[in-house]
Amino acid sequence: MGCIRMANLLxxxxxxxxMINDRHAYAQQWKTRNEGKVMGYFxxxxxxEIFYAAGVLPVRILGSHEPEDITSRHIYGAYCPHSRDCxxxxxxxxxxxxxxxxxxxxCMHIRQAFDSWRKHVPVDYICDTYVPxxxxxxxxxxxxxxxxxxxxxxxxxxxxxxxSDRDLxxxxxxxxxxxxxxxxxxxxxxxxxxxxxxxxxxxxxxxSQMMDKEEHTHLLEEALAELHQGQHRVxxxxxxxxxxxxNDDIGFIRAVExxxxxxxxxxHCTGSRYFWIEVIPEEDRLAAIAQRYIDRPxxxxxxxxxxxxxxxxxxxxxxxxxxxxxxxxxxxxxxxxFDIPFILEAFKGEGIESLWLELDVVNPVAQFRxxxxxxxxxxxxxxx
Amino acid sequence: xxxxxxxxxxxRSEVVIQGLVEQFLAYFAGMGDFANPSFGPYFTTLMRxxxxxxxxxxxAEAAGYGSNCCTAMRCHLGQMLQGLSSKNPKGxxxxxxxxxxxxxxxxxxxxxxxxxxxxxxPHFIIDMPYSDTPESRDYLVSMMQEGIEWMEKITGRRYDDxxxxxxxxxxxxxxxxLAKVYEANKAIPAPFDYRQLWSLRLPSVIMRHKNETVQFYxxxxxxxxxxxxxxxSAHGVELCRLTHEGLPPFYNMNIFRYPVRYGAVVVAGMEVxxxxxxxxxxxxxxxxxxxxxxxxxxxxxxxxxxxxEDALRxxxxxxxxxxxxxxxxxxxxxQYVKRVEDWKAGGVIFHLxxxxxxxxxxxxxxxxxxxxxxxxxVTYEASxxxxxxxxxxxxxxxxxxxxxxLGLDRTEISAESPG
Numbered sequence: 001m002g003c004i005r006m007a008n009l010l011x012x013x014x015x016x017x018x019m020i021n022d023r024h025a026y027a028q029q030w031k032t033r034n035e036g037k038v039m040g041y042f043x044x045x046x047x048x049e050i051f052y053a054a055g056v057l058p059v060r061i062l063g064s065h066e067p068e069d070i071t072s073r074h075i076y077g078a079y080c081p082h083s084r085d086c087x088x089x090x091x092x093x094x095x096x097x098x099x100x101x102x103x104x105x106x107c108m109h110i111r112q113a114f115d116s117w118r119k120h121v122p123v124d125y126i127c128d129t130y131v132p133x134x135x136x137x138x139x140x141x142x143x144x145x146x147x148x149x150x151x152x153x154x155x156x157x158x159x160x161x162x163x164s165d166r167d168l169x170x171x172x173x174x175x176x177x178x179x180x181x182x183x184x185x186x187x188x189x190x191x192x193x194x195x196x197x198x199x200x201x202x203x204x205x206x207x208s209q210m211m212d213k214e215e216h217t218h219l220l221e222e223a224l225a226e227l228h229q230g231q232h233r234v235x236x237x238x239x240x241x242x243x244x245x246x247n248d249d250i251g252f253i254r255a256v257e258x259x260x261x262x263x264x265x266x267x268h269c270t271g272s273r274y275f276w277i278e279v280i281p282e283e284d285r286l287a288a289i290a291q292r293y294i295d296r297p298x299x300x301x302x303x304x305x306x307x308x309x310x311x312x313x314x315x316x317x318x319x320x321x322x323x324x325x326x327x328x329x330x331x332x333x334x335x336x337x338f339d340i341p342f343i344l345e346a347f348k349g350e351g352i353e354s355l356w357l358e359l360d361v362v363n364p365v366a367q368f369r370x371x372x373x374x375x376x377x378x379x380x381x382x383x384x
Numbered sequence: 385x386x387x388x389x390x391x392x393x394x395x396r397s398e399v400v401i402q403g404l405v406e407q408f409l410a411y412f413a414g415m416g417d418f419a420n421p422s423f424g425p426y427f428t429t430l431m432r433x434x435x436x437x438x439x440x441x442x443x444a445e446a447a448g449y450g451s452n453c454c455t456a457m458r459c460h461l462g463q464m465l466q467g468l469s470s471k472n473p474k475g476x477x478x479x480x481x482x483x484x485x486x487x488x489x490x491x492x493x494x495x496x497x498x499x500x501x502x503x504x505x506p507h508f509i510i511d512m513p514y515s516d517t518p519e520s521r522d523y524l525v526s527m528m529q530e531g532i533e534w535m536e537k538i539t540g541r542r543y544d545d546x547x548x549x550x551x552x553x554x555x556x557x558x559x560x561x562l563a564k565v566y567e568a569n570k571a572i573p574a575p576f577d578y579r580q581l582w583s584l585r586l587p588s589v590i591m592r593h594k595n596e597t598v599q600f601y602x603x604x605x606x607x608x609x610x611x612x613x614x615x616x617s618a619h620g621v622e623l624c625r626l627t628h629e630g631l632p633p634f635y636n637m638n639i640f641r642y643p644v645r646y647g648a649v650v651v652a653g654m655e656v657x658x659x660x661x662x663x664x665x666x667x668x669x670x671x672x673x674x675x676x677x678x679x680x681x682x683x684x685x686x687x688x689x690x691x692x693e694d695a696l697r698x699x700x701x702x703x704x705x706x707x708x709x710x711x712x713x714x715x716x717x718x719q720y721v722k723r724v725e726d727w728k729a730g731g732v733i734f735h736l737x738x739x740x741x742x743x744x745x746x747x748x749x750x751x752x753x754x755x756x757x758x759x760x761x762v763t764y765e766a767s768x769x770x771x772x773x774x775x776x777x778x779x780x781x782x783x784x785x786x787x788x789x790l791g792l793d794r795t796e797i798s799a800e801s802p803g
Contacts, residue, residue: 024465074747078738105514107490108711115714116749130520133490134511139526146519301490304497305509334452334741338494341448 012223028097032056037099042114044269045104045131047289053171054165060209061086062248074116077213080330081361082246083109090121102123106301125158135294135302144290151155168285178213179275181220188231189264193236195227196261199254205271238380241322243267243287245330259372265320267313273297300335310346324379325354386590391472393419402480404492410593413551414543416644423499424463431635434771441770443778454491455739455769470574482538483507508534514712528696549689551593556677558592559662561601563673569651570727573617575608578628578650579640588660623647627723631655631743632736635771646792652727662706669718674706685725713746717753730759740769762786
């Protein structure tokens with residue numbers, strides 16, 4: 001699918017952030033270079049592999065963290081800022097190059113953004129799939145395979161070509177490699193100090209949601225080589241975990257880290273949750289893809305009845321030697337809020353302190369700064 | 385009587401099921417008579433007694449369940465945390481045999497998870513697919529099959545398919561009569577107003593699977609038709625007809641009496657129509673009463689219910705096709721407009737509900753569609769189950785302005801008249 005053309009002047013880890021800034025130009029250039037279609041997705045439960053196998057570029061629709069006043073007549077104000085910010089991008093025409101959009105049922109907030117988008121921002125192709133909320137049910141896989149089969153057929157009709165097993169194998173392999181490398185980067189953050197900051201890491205993951213995975217992998221290999229050579233270091237700091245609702249506010253992460261903290265691990269769908277596990281090959285490719293979406297670390301919206309999320313979070317805190325947790329919840333995110341008492345209790349049981357912040361489209365930097373400083377001071381008086 | 389029956393259900397060897405399963409009562413009928421005190425039997429009491437309601441909300445908030453959590457579930461959480469969910473008002477407690485939840489709303493499922501863990505009761509969840517496909521029916525049927533096996537294992541009782549068959553037919557018939565009653569409300573003047581219709585749902589809430597409920601709604605339809613024939617209106621005067629979209633504020637159902645002072649009657653709305661009545665929904669947003677039971681079986685090519693599989697297929701059809709899911713926003717705007725047309729209303733009141741993302745989804749798009757269709761409308765912001773969210777002065781001011789803008793004047797009509 002061609003090679004990315006990006007300013008070579010940037011350090012490898014700077015390219016991911018640059019990529020996020022240039023995401024729209026990138027996608028449009030990608031279309032021209034590959035004569036392909038671009039599909040915007042609203043939720044990471046959309047099985048990107050199927051689209052990629054058809055030569056389509058899946059890009060995640062994310063906000064811009066700029067104040068907006070154009071969504072209020074479409075979305076009620078008690079829906080999360082993220083969903084409104086995403087819709088604002090569509091209404092402003094920032095994603096005019098999209099040929100299609102896709103949604104996998106998760107929360108009502110992003111569902112509303114998707115539905116308003118499909119009403120007001122015309123595209124050629126719309127994929128609206130139901131991914132069971134009871135994701136761990138023994139009946140889910142059969143259902144999901146059928147749903148993914150429907151998606152495959154609809155994509156084939158859209159791009160006017162069939163998707164072969166070979167296409168799916170190639171897509172799975174490219175996605176798996178990308179996931180494996182990002183996991184490798186996360187492993188390097190176990191070191192103290194970590195080899196990479198939380199902001200740089202989030203740039204890596206978020207940019208992977210906007211790029212052709214093969215091209216992202218090339219960048220990632222280059223960046224990983226630099227890490228292995230020991231040329232990239234971050235200063236010591238208090239080891240924190242960032243968790244909660246969707247959070248793509250890299251500026252916020254950067255602000256936290258300038259105060260003497262290192263975000264060494266996360267539980268976000270713009271972070272580890274997105275890529276944590278790979279597709280394990282099966283004869284039925286769609287079944288293999290379905291299994292991966294069933295087994296991935298769950299969104300709070302899909303974490304019942306058993307409740308796997310908190311066990312997973314606790315394992316991450318132990319493995320990454322976390323001292324404190326910042327729960328960054330999108331304002332109005334009801335699902336995350338149902339989990340918060342349990343997260344706080346679980347953290348307390350592990351001796352992990354926590355700070356709970358509500359995120360908006362634009363965050364109150366000064367107020368957050370004061371609260372984070374106080375939190376860090378409580379965790380590690382010597383550092384501050 | 386419904387909740388009184390909860391406390392001695394075990395004495396009568398009945399199963400006690402906790403969870404919000406009021407739309408699925410036929411499913412449990414196979415276990416014989418059962419008690420279902422929701423997640424706690426005091427919800428209605430807590431809606432009426434505002435101070436007590438505030439106390440349970442505060443208990444939930446003190447435990448960390450913040451203001452973004454569904455207000456109805458927060459109320460249940462507060463009951464649970466205050467030990468009310470299982471507390472007999474005459475003393476003693478009851479322990480449910482199981483927590484069972486159909487996930488027609490994810491917040492309810494989360495509640496079931498928290499409740500079951502807190503109360504240490506085994507629980508089971510059935511996912512309700514937001515998708516109308518053959519696969520989604522298979523998926524739902526498989527889960528319901530598994531749920532029956534699970535209930536048999538938990539209770540040591542045998543599930544009686546014959547009881548399921550009869551209960552399912554009753555449930556359908558009750559839903560069909562109810563839809564017909566709602567359709568009768570298209571008449572001018574309307575025989576009932578929203579508040580009355582909301583109260584008339586109650587037999588469905590507690591026993592929609594029983595013969596007597598079918599009989600009740602059969603009689604109610606006859607009453608509605610008689611009222612229509614005689615031109616009897618809900619409030620004596622009907623100068624203007626309105627629809628209400630979004631859940632009502634349960635703690636202040638008198639909001640529906642307020643427009644009556646202006647001679648306006650709220651005659652329709654999604655939430656009252658959608659809870660228990662069965663509907664055929666057309667692409668243009670029209671809702672019509674669903675087919676009769678015999679027609680339904682004909683559509684499904686089932687001559688007579690003989691197997692559990694067939695019964696569960698009928699049930700899946702009922703829930704996926706004929707019972708509207710209020711948490712799916714895409715079709716709502718067209719439905720809001722069509723409901724105004726079909727129920728001959730002159731305006732819409734939208735409740736922007738801070739406490740329920742499902743009921744609030746599609747409301748702003750709906751308002752846009754309604755406005756673009758030239759239909760007057762107004763919004764008010766509150767929540768379904770937390771009276772602290774209800775600013776009475778502001779809301780009535782907004783309603784005053786809206787009703788005056790429709791050319792109505794305050795009259796001397798008593799808002800306390802029938803219903």
